[in-house]
Amino acid sequence: MPTLDINGKPIRVDEAPDTPLLWVLRDTLRLTGTKYSCGMGLCGACTVHVDGQPVRSCITPIAAAAGKKIVTIEGVGESRAARVAQAVEEAWRRLDVVQCGYCQPGQIMSAVALLEENPRPTDADIDAAMAGNLCRCGTYVRIRAAIHEAAKSLA
Amino acid sequence: MTILDKLAAEPTTPSQEAHIENHSRRRFLQGVAGLTLAIYLPGGARAATPASSTGPLFEPNAFLRIGVDNSVTVIAKHLEMGQGTHTGLATVLAEELDAAWEQVKVEGAPADARRYNNLLWGSVQGTGGSTAMANSWEQMRRAGAMGRAMLVGAAAQKWRVPAAGITVADGVVSHPASGRRATFGELAQAAAEQPLPAEVRLKSPQEFKLIGRHVPRKDSAEKVKGTAIFTQDVHLPGMLTAVVAHPPRFGARLKRFDAAKTKAVKGVVDVVAVPSGVAVLAKDTWSARKGRDALVVEWDEASGYQGSSENIFARYREMAQKPGSIARKDGDPEAVFAGAAKVLKAAYDFPYLAHAAMEPLDCVVKLSADGCEIWNGEQMQTLDQAKVAELLGLEPEQVKLHMLYAGGSFGRRASKHADYVLEAVHIARAIGGKAPVKLVWLREDDMQAGYYRPAFHHVLEAAIDAEGRLLGWRHRLVGQSINADSPMSGLMKDGIDLTSVEGAATLPYDIPNLVVDLHTPQDVGVPVLWWRSVGSTHTAYSTEAFLDEVAAAMGQDPVRLRLELLKKHPRHAAVLRLAAEKAGWGTPLPPGKPGERRGRGVAVHESFRSCVAQVAEVTVQADGSLKVDRIVAAVDCGIAINPDNVRSQVEGSVGFALSALLYGAITLEGGQVQQSNFHDYALLRINEMPEVEVHILASAAPPTGIGEPGVPPVAPAVANAIAAATGKRLRRLPIDPAELKA
Ligand code: FES
Ligand code: FES
Numbered sequence: 001m002p003t004l005d006i007n008g009k010p011i012r013v014d015e016a017p018d019t020p021l022l023w024v025l026r027d028t029l030r031l032t033g034t035k036y037s038c039g040m041g042l043c044g045a046c047t048v049h050v051d052g053q054p055v056r057s058c059i060t061p062i063a064a065a066a067g068k069k070i071v072t073i074e075g076v077g078e079s080r081a082a083r084v085a086q087a088v089e090e091a092w093r094r095l096d097v098v099q100c101g102y103c104q105p106g107q108i109m110s111a112v113a114l115l116e117e118n119p120r121p122t123d124a125d126i127d128a129a130m131a132g133n134l135c136r137c138g139t140y141v142r143i144r145a146a147i148h149e150a151a152k153s154l155a
Numbered sequence: 156m157t158i159l160d161k162l163a164a165e166p167t168t169p170s171q172e173a174h175i176e177n178h179s180r181r182r183f184l185q186g187v188a189g190l191t192l193a194i195y196l197p198g199g200a201r202a203a204t205p206a207s208s209t210g211p212l213f214e215p216n217a218f219l220r221i222g223v224d225n226s227v228t229v230i231a232k233h234l235e236m237g238q239g240t241h242t243g244l245a246t247v248l249a250e251e252l253d254a255a256w257e258q259v260k261v262e263g264a265p266a267d268a269r270r271y272n273n274l275l276w277g278s279v280q281g282t283g284g285s286t287a288m289a290n291s292w293e294q295m296r297r298a299g300a301m302g303r304a305m306l307v308g309a310a311a312q313k314w315r316v317p318a319a320g321i322t323v324a325d326g327v328v329s330h331p332a333s334g335r336r337a338t339f340g341e342l343a344q345a346a347a348e349q350p351l352p353a354e355v356r357l358k359s360p361q362e363f364k365l366i367g368r369h370v371p372r373k374d375s376a377e378k379v380k381g382t383a384i385f386t387q388d389v390h391l392p393g394m395l396t397a398v399v400a401h402p403p404r405f406g407a408r409l410k411r412f413d414a415a416k417t418k419a420v421k422g423v424v425d426v427v428a429v430p431s432g433v434a435v436l437a438k439d440t441w442s443a444r445k446g447r448d449a450l451v452v453e454w455d456e457a458s459g460y461q462g463s464s465e466n467i468f469a470r471y472r473e474m475a476q477k478p479g480s481i482a483r484k485d486g487d488p489e490a491v492f493a494g495a496a497k498v499l500k501a502a503y504d505f506p507y508l509a510h511a512a513m514e515p516l517d518c519v520v521k522l523s524a525d526g527c528e529i530w531n532g533e534q535m536q537t538l539d540q541a542k543v544a545e546l547l548g549l550e551p552e553q554v555k556l557h558m559l560y561a562g563g564s565f566g567r568r569a570s571k572h573a574d575y576v577l578e579a580v581h582i583a584r585a586i587g588g589k590a591p592v593k594l595v596w597l598r599e600d601d602m603q604a605g606y607y608r609p610a611f612h613h614v615l616e617a618a619i620d621a622e623g624r625l626l627g628w629r630h631r632l633v634g635q636s637i638n639a640d641s642p643m644s645g646l647m648k649d650g651i652d653l654t655s656v657e658g659a660a661t662l663p664y665d666i667p668n669l670v671v672d673l674h675t676p677q678d679v680g681v682p683v684l685w686w687r688s689v690g691s692t693h694t695a696y697s698t699e700a701f702l703d704e705v706a707a708a709m710g711q712d713p714v715r716l717r718l719e720l721l722k723k724h725p726r727h728a729a730v731l732r733l734a735a736e737k738a739g740w741g742t743p744l745p746p747g748k749p750g751e752r753r754g755r756g757v758a759v760h761e762s763f764r765s766c767v768a769q770v771a772e773v774t775v776q777a778d779g780s781l782k783v784d785r786i787v788a789a790v791d792c793g794i795a796i797n798p799d800n801v802r803s804q805v806e807g808s809v810g811f812a813l814s815a816l817l818y819g820a821i822t823l824e825g826g827q828v829q830q831s832n833f834h835d836y837a838l839l840r841i842n843e844m845p846e847v848e849v850h851i852l853a854s855a856a857p858p859t860g861i862g863e864p865g866v867p868p869v870a871p872a873v874a875n876a877i878a879a880a881t882g883k884r885l886r887r888l889p890i891d892p893a894e895l896k897a
Contacts, residue, residue: 027439030390032390036515037598040598040833042834073380089379093379096371097379098375099563099803100513100562101562102513102563104378126841128842134838138810139806140841141806141844
């Protein structure tokens with residue numbers, strides 16, 4: 001029975017070890033900010049941080065996440081990445097990035113991970129870090145602008 | 156005996172409080188606290204009354220609730236699926252109410268055709284056709300103005316001063332002469348006793364403080380935090396999640412299934428047959444999915460669809476040989492074509508397209524002894540409500556709808572047959588209503604279960620006379636009707652589905668001899684549906700790409716020729732001029748790196764009563780790969796209620812349309828859909844997104860659509876830019892880079 005460290009809390013779950021982390025988060029723990037969209041690692045809607053790295057939770061079995069620090073959109077504002085997360089969320093709100101909003105928790109988790117590692121990303125850095133996150137509403141222009149804006153506010 | 160009689164007869168389940176158990180947002184379904192001011196509009200010709208949280212809160216046309224806590228709640232009759240409808244509706248109402256934007260909240264309206272119908276759709280409540288702002292403009296302004304008048308009336312009575320001396324600004328009612336002030340909350344109770352004003356004065360545009368300015372979206376904060384609730388996120392006590400095995404081809408039926416292995420999967424609770432397939436119900440989504448993987452199902456495939464995209468296009472090309480039903484005819488095209496000095500001709504193919512919203516289809520249903528509750532991001536509230544009621548043998552009022560956000564829709568949730576909603580209800584009924592059911596379509600189900608943008612074949616011809624004038628235009632379209640079997644069949648005129656020919660039969664160009672005709676193939680067997688910007692998704696492409704070709708053949712500049720032909724259409728001409736000017740049309744494009752070919756192209760199109768022109772700049776590599784560098788758009792959508800949202804919608808439309816142009820195709824082979832997920836139905840990614848510049852034409856006209864009109868010009872503008880760069884005219888979508896190799 002694996003124990004998961006989610007948003008700083010140890011949580012025992014009794015799902016099979018090959019169960020994708022996504023469904024444990026969403027259905028068992030009801031942390032529904034992390035979204036399901038493709039289930040195949042193709043869209044990034046399910047992005048969470050595992051030991052600070054952006055990870056597709058839909059293709060991450062809980063066995064692979066056990067013993068590591070898992071952070072979801074619900075906890076990122078109080079995580080080690082809190083300062084960056086707050087700047088990113090603020091920029092997202094200021095620029096009204098969202099449309100339907102369904103992809104946005106995943107976008108934000110990827111953006112926070114990018115800025116944690118690279119405080120002044122170029123457009124090419126943004127392309128590389130964010131190309132795994134689909135947005136059907138096409139909010140990409142604003143995602144790019146919001147990442148630059150968050151970077152500026154953190155400088 | 157209906158299922159509900161049965162439930163009433165055997166009360167086996169303890170009644171469950173229908174609240175959403177969700178750690179992201181616990182307070183979701185809390186009741187309304189405090190006294191409220193209910194605003195009645197004409198039709199409910201009586202004074203407003205204070206409402207308690209138990210009584211029926213509002214009668215006809217209730218859009219506003221002011222709480223003693225000083226909150227202003229705007230009731231939104233339209234779905235928020237990304238286009239900013241909630242913010243737009245609230246802006247318009249708050250403007251006339253003179254509320255402070257910060258005190259305004261938005262709540263989704265229940266299903267009610269009487270109070271919340273779309274005024275452009277008769278008695279139907281629903282969201283689509285970019286009508287949300289257009290139909291609500293007057294209604295929401297009046298609702299706000301009445302609220303304001305009643306607050307002023309209450310203050311005048313309380314302070315014993317003439318109403319004329321009272322001002323309202325930013326949620327505060329003041330009497331400057333005496334220095335008295337009160338918040339809306341302080342006046343709410345007294346205002347609720349005020350008589351309904353017979354007349355209200357609406358502001359003139361110069362008085363607007365919110366409309367036309369930047370106001371932040373109301374849904375930003377919760378969507379950024381991940382606390383916004385989509386159907387996918389609903390958890391009800393005791394709820395089961397259902398994943399359905401659908402037949403592998405449209406129209407195939409279930410022969411038999413063996414659920415033994417499925418029932419052995421941990422978490423699986425039940426397996427039931429429903430008309431659309433076999434549903435596996437489990438405690439969670441993953442178990443349901445594993446259960447479905449283990450299911451042994453046999454289908455009667457002989458009854459199912461056996462065709463292919465290639466057959467369909469071959470049939471359409473064949474049909475296009477003969478004239479179809481005439482949608483529009485001006486002058487004498489036959490004579491002009493017979494005597495033309497030059498005739499140009501081009502044929503275009505457009506594939507089926509999936510909506511592929513990021514939130515796959517889903518719906519939550521709870522049956523009880525006296526009704527049915529639905530949690531969903533509903534695009535067709537009252538039509539779905541009526542269909543559910545019919546299925547369950549209930550009155551529509553017994554079907555209660557809880558409106559949630561939709562994680563995109565683009566038309567898919569405007570299901571003409573309520574397909575996924577009824578599937579969820581069937582499942583809930585098949586298990587005897589013993590648990591609430593959340594139906595979840597996995598991405599593959601969403602991609603393969605049909606209801607696509609119909610495939611179309613177009614043939615266009617232009618006649619040019621000896622003096623080089625464009626005198627004749629023939630346009631033939633072949634494609635399935637979306638509306639024929641829908642509740643919108645009123646949009647059929649003499650066998651012609653107006654949405655099949657919109658943008659073609661409404662060609663704005665002044666060409667004296669013109670004919671547009673349509674073939675509507677029957678029994679194709681592939682379900683089709685409205686898809687963001689509907690007919691204009693293909694008609695804008697064929698007309699604007701072909702006109703560009705005609706301009707080239709005539710040796711004319713594409714912008715100049717269009718302006719020449721648009722003398723009777725000043726809105727089109729104005730956006731075209733603005734886009735061309737802002738894009739630097741006529742100035743040389745900076746060259747690319749060695750081996751790169753660059754080009755600029757233009758298109759203009761009217762849809763949903765808005766006019767949009769776009770100039771695209773592209774770079775084509777030697778290997779045929781393509782980058783769209785920049786789109787400059789100019790928009791006339793009447794008064795821009797929220798200019799930032801207009802820009803955001805056009806930016807998003809660019810991304811949406813480019814996905815279709817570059818990658819979008821649902822293809823059928825041997826009767827089966829070939830695509831299943833984002834690896835074979837690709838969507839645009841951030842690295843492929845162009846810069847987008849949006850210019851809004853100043854207008855004093857009432858607002859027209861903005862959710863869709865940004866889409867149609869994108870693909871033809873890019874195609875025309877590609878032609879400028881490479882000389883290649885692309886007539887089959889999506890683009891095949893092999894055609895663009897140097
Ligand atoms: S849901 Fe995990 S990448 Fe799409
Ligand atoms: S905001 Fe709708 S998918 Fe990104």
